[in-house]
Amino acid sequence: MSPRALVRAPSPQLAQGLVTHVERSDTVDADRARTQWEAYRSVLGAAGFELIEVDPAPEHPDSVFVEDALLTVGDLAVVTAPGARERRDEVNGTRVAAHRLGLETVELTDGRREEHDEPVHLDGGDVLTIGDTLFVGVGGRTTRAGADALGRLVADVGRRVEVVPISRTLHLKSQVTALPDGTVVGYAPLVDDASRWPSFLEVPEPEGAHVVVLDERTVLMSDAAPRSADLFRERGLSVVALDVSEFVKLEGCVTCLSVRLHPYD
Numbered sequence: 001m002s003p004r005a006l007v008r009a010p011s012p013q014l015a016q017g018l019v020t021h022v023e024r025s026d027t028v029d030a031d032r033a034r035t036q037w038e039a040y041r042s043v044l045g046a047a048g049f050e051l052i053e054v055d056p057a058p059e060h061p062d063s064v065f066v067e068d069a070l071l072t073v074g075d076l077a078v079v080t081a082p083g084a085r086e087r088r089d090e091v092n093g094t095r096v097a098a099h100r101l102g103l104e105t106v107e108l109t110d111g112r113r114e115e116h117d118e119p120v121h122l123d124g125g126d127v128l129t130i131g132d133t134l135f136v137g138v139g140g141r142t143t144r145a146g147a148d149a150l151g152r153l154v155a156d157v158g159r160r161v162e163v164v165p166i167s168r169t170l171h172l173k174s175q176v177t178a179l180p181d182g183t184v185v186g187y188a189p190l191v192d193d194a195s196r197w198p199s200f201l202e203v204p205e206p207e208g209a210h211v212v213v214l215d216e217r218t219v220l221m222s223d224a225a226p227r228s229a230d231l232f233r234e235r236g237l238s239v240v241a242l243d244v245s246e247f248v249k250l251e252g253c254v255t256c257l258s259v260r261l262h263p264y265d
Ligand SMILES: NC(=O)NCCC[C@H](N)C(=O)O
Pocket: 017, 018, 019, 020, 062, 065, 067, 068, 084, 087, 124, 125, 126, 170, 171, 173, 174, 250, 251, 252, 253, 255, 256
């Protein structure tokens, strides 16, 4: 079966999206974002992904960052509980998409209080999957209660959660992602604790920290990190580089523009 990926068209109001760790830009161009998003779709399509569109949510400026609103773990879909109030209703569309795909769908109930006496919040951008482990960034949008709730949900499908404290970036996957062989890549000044990763490769540019695995030998990344791309090529990988400048202005990157389903989740 070919891999599948969920995507969601950018809102015309993208410029009003949230920013936390970066200055708000007054140059966000929604038309340019649309063109960049279409190129992103084309790359996934050319790589063999069947693309599934989540119904657009033009009233939600950040809805293009669909990764935050749905997580898939094998054939299980987890409707997330986004940490930013402004983004919580984005899950209405991703839940429908998960049902349409025929995936078993479970919920991380928004705002439910757990043993840590804090609300359950979890953004998909905080979940980095390597093998059977889901590394979950806690300290930004995702709470410890959210990570624990996810751990209970995925235990049934043979996965485990490991909490990763973060403070330097919006999401865990804003600071680190993983190459096909599981090597974690990150730009050191933005990585909270590089020593916690058994296999860590430092990249020379912030945008070099974000890769989407297209297959076992190919990664998709931003074209703003050419020296990092060279490092990956030296390791035998093929690199597809794209301009994602408009999304970066809103603290997004290549990973958050899609939800990749098994086997490249
Ligand atoms: N997974 C991600 O990296 N998501 C990016 C979300 C950016 C959006 N402006 C936000 O602050 O929620």
